[in-house]
Each structure stands twice: as structure tokens, then as C-alpha cells.
Amino acid sequence: MVNEKPGAEDPCNLCGQPLPKAHELDWTTDQYSARCLTCGPYRMTFQASMSPLRGPEGNFWLRAAARQHWESTGTPLMIALEDMDRLADEHAGTSVAQNVNKLLNYFVRHSPRPGTEVPLTPAHDYTIVDATGPEELQFYTSHP
Numbered sequence: 001m002v003n004e005k006p007g008a009e010d011p012c013n014l015c016g017q018p019l020p021k022a023h024e025l026d027w028t029t030d031q032y033s034a035r036c037l038t039c040g041p042y043r044m045t046f047q048a049s050m051s052p053l054r055g056p057e058g059n060f061w062l063r064a065a066a067r068q069h070w071e072s073t074g075t076p077l078m079i080a081l082e083d084m085d086r087l088a089d090e091h092a093g094t095s096v097a098q099n100v101n102k103l104l105n106y107f108v109r110h111s112p113r114p115g116t117e118v119p120l121t122p123a124h125d126y127t128i129v130d131a132t133g134p135e136e137l138q139f140y141t142s143h144p
């Protein structure tokens with residue numbers, strides 16, 4: 001059975017932004033699933049979805065973890081409570097060089113031919129690299 005919460009003011013469990021479509025809670029599998037413009041589609045166990053480790057005040061880097069998993073695999077990241085710290089840590093200490101690589105990989109994946117413009121909306125797309133916010137993504141895109 002799937003419960004859908006009504007209302008447009010359903011905030012993303014990771015970044016707190018309103019979801020374009022309400023999240024789903026599947027009581028048979030105990031899974032929260034959402035599709036966020038910033039975090040991409042992701043799933044969480046019910047326990048994880050209720051944890052104080054999640055955003056917006058909780059673990060910031062889970063946004064990047066969820067989004068980059070989606071971008072690189074095409075499948076939603078499944079976030080369990082016991083994985084939250086590790087997932088966030090994997091994105092917390094990224095160097096500038098590593099972020100430049102992540103950005104280049106994103107462009108390569110999204111452009112069928114060299115020279116194709118890949119649209120970016122920093123307000124939502126800053127999670128394609130391990131950036132602290134839209135301004136940091138803009139730094140990378142304006143300093144290639």
C-alpha cells in the first residue's frame with residue numbers, strides 16, 4: 001500500500017525545499033521516496049527519514065550523495081540510517097580538483113557531442129558537485 005501525502009508544501013527530507021510532487025511512503029517496505037529538483041530521486045528507510053541526521057539542519061552532504069548517485073547510476077540512492085554518516089563523509093572532504101572532475105563528468109554525460117550546451121541551474125544543480133551552495137557551483141563553472 002502506498003500513501004501519498006497531499007499538498008504542495010511537502011518539503012524534501014534532505015534539503016527542505018518543496019517537492020514538485022508529494023513524497024510517497026510505502027508501508028509494506030517501510031520506504032520513503034521522493035523526487036527533488038536538487039537532490040534527485042532518492043529513497044530512505046522510514047527510520048532514516050525520521051532521523052535528526054537528515055536535512056536541512058542535519059547532514060547537509062546527503063543532498064550531494066543522493067543527487068550524484070542518481071546522476072551516475074540512474075537509480076535512486078537508498079539511504080538507511082546506518083549509512084547516513086558514511087554517505088555524508090564521502091562528500092564532505094572533496095578537493096577543488098575532484099569537484100572540477102565531477103563537473104566535467106557531468107558535462108560529458110549530458111552532452112552527446114562536444115560543444116553542446118549543458119544547461120545548469122545553480123540553485124538546484126549545485127549538488128552535482130560537492131559544493132556548499134549555488135555560489136560554489138558558479139565558481140567552478142566560471143573558472144574552468
Ligand SMILES: [Zn+2]
Pocket residue numbers: 012013014015016017036037038039040063
Ligand atoms: Zn532535496
